[in-house]
Amino acid sequence: MKILVTGGAGYIGSHVVKALGEKGYKVLVVDNLSKGHKEAVLYGKLVVADLEDKNTLDVIFKEFRPDAVMHFAAFIEVAQSLREPLKYYKNNTVNTINLLEVMLKNGVNKFIFSSTAAVYGNPEKVPIPEIEPIKPINPYGQSKAFVEKVLQDFDKSYGLKYVSLRYFNAAGADPEGRIGESHDPETHLIPLILKTAKGEKESIKIFGTDYPTPDGTCIRDYIHVDDLAEAHILALEYLLNGGSSEVFNCGYGHGFSVREVIDTARKVTGIDFKVEETERRPGDPAILVADSSKLRKVLDWKPKFDDLEYIIRTAWNWERRRERGQE
Numbered sequence: 001m002k003i004l005v006t007g008g009a010g011y012i013g014s015h016v017v018k019a020l021g022e023k024g025y026k027v028l029v030v031d032n033l034s035k036g037h038k039e040a041v042l043y044g045k046l047v048v049a050d051l052e053d054k055n056t057l058d059v060i061f062k063e064f065r066p067d068a069v070m071h072f073a074a075f076i077e078v079a080q081s082l083r084e085p086l087k088y089y090k091n092n093t094v095n096t097i098n099l100l101e102v103m104l105k106n107g108v109n110k111f112i113f114s115s116t117a118a119v120y121g122n123p124e125k126v127p128i129p130e131i132e133p134i135k136p137i138n139p140y141g142q143s144k145a146f147v148e149k150v151l152q153d154f155d156k157s158y159g160l161k162y163v164s165l166r167y168f169n170a171a172g173a174d175p176e177g178r179i180g181e182s183h184d185p186e187t188h189l190i191p192l193i194l195k196t197a198k199g200e201k202e203s204i205k206i207f208g209t210d211y212p213t214p215d216g217t218c219i220r221d222y223i224h225v226d227d228l229a230e231a232h233i234l235a236l237e238y239l240l241n242g243g244s245s246e247v248f249n250c251g252y253g254h255g256f257s258v259r260e261v262i263d264t265a266r267k268v269t270g271i272d273f274k275v276e277e278t279e280r281r282p283g284d285p286a287i288l289v290a291d292s293s294k295l296r297k298v299l300d301w302k303p304k305f306d307d308l309e310y311i312i313r314t315a316w317n318w319e320r321r322r323e324r325g326q327e
């Protein structure tokens with residue numbers, strides 16, 4: 001089976017490419033390397049191309065003839081999306097429609113989409129079930145919510161079969177330390193904490209201590225990136241076996257506050273780094289925790305790394321390995 005993976009040189013994409021390769025799938029990564037790293041592609045071939053360029057995409061599809069497409073390529077920074085919404089609607093929404101158009105033109109109708117918990121905005125119910133209303137509070141979440149709507153319509157009219165995976169907070173790294181999280185600029189909590197522990201940053205800032213949570217800081221459902229990768233493999237097998245279109249939340253079903261993540265990182269690293277309490281970051285919901293019972297039941301997903309200490313340890317191994325120049 002041949003799988004075309006956009007954004008396969010990025011953080012989550014590269015872990016899914018690793019999982020696909022280990023399972024014997026033939027992989028073609030399409031990535032413009034605007035954010036990704038070519039050395040993160042452990043299996044298959046990498047073609048450097050942009051999803052804006054439909055003609056090149058068409059040639060790639062005609063040559064590779066994929067059985068299914070997994071689509072990771074996207075911008076992911078909530079704060080940036082509030083400053084530059086056009087970037088998000090172009091790259092995340094318009095370019096996804098380009099990709100779908102080329103897929104359908106080439107007779108490919110199986111699609112795994114990287115969606116996000118950000119489509120829920122400030123949910124009324126926590127843990128969040130998939131049937132919770134779609135009410136994003138930032139352009140990033142809206143750019144993904146639009147695609148989910150397009151997917152529904154393309155299923156009805158063109159017979160597209162898709163699985164939309166709504167990620168909560170992907171974290172951690174390959175347990176063997178070959179690949180990990182490496183964004184530029186880095187905005188995510190765990191890598192920023194670890195950079196602070198390494199002395200690359202003077203302090204870690206807590207964005208808001210007045211949220212309606214037990215310790216006043218935001219709560220997130222941190223899911224190990226390899227457990228998330230496994231959800232993609234199961235979703236792919238489901239579609240290849242003729243499954244109908246579905247949406248699944250991807251998280252463990254319980255969360256940790258920013259303070260709890262910091263305390264766990266102190267324990268894992270053994271380093272007492274500096275913490276500063278600051279203002280809220282715009283666009284951050286107080287609590288995002290997945291109800292992932294549907295993923296467990298329908299796809300028989302059995303996570304292996306539901307342990308914050310372990311997640312942070314794999315991320316710490318990766319950070320230290322990069323420090324030693326073994327990236």
Ligand code: UFG
Binds near residue numbers: 078118169206219
């Ligand atoms: N945080 C801090 N200090 C920092 C960085 C983050 O306190 O220096 C806090 C944030 O305010 C938030 C939590 O740590 O409460 C997690 O923040 P991240 O930036 O690591 O992750 P987000 O929850 O903002 O974002 C993630 C994905 C997004 C996705 C979102 C869903 O990275 O792509 O989940 O809401 F949109």
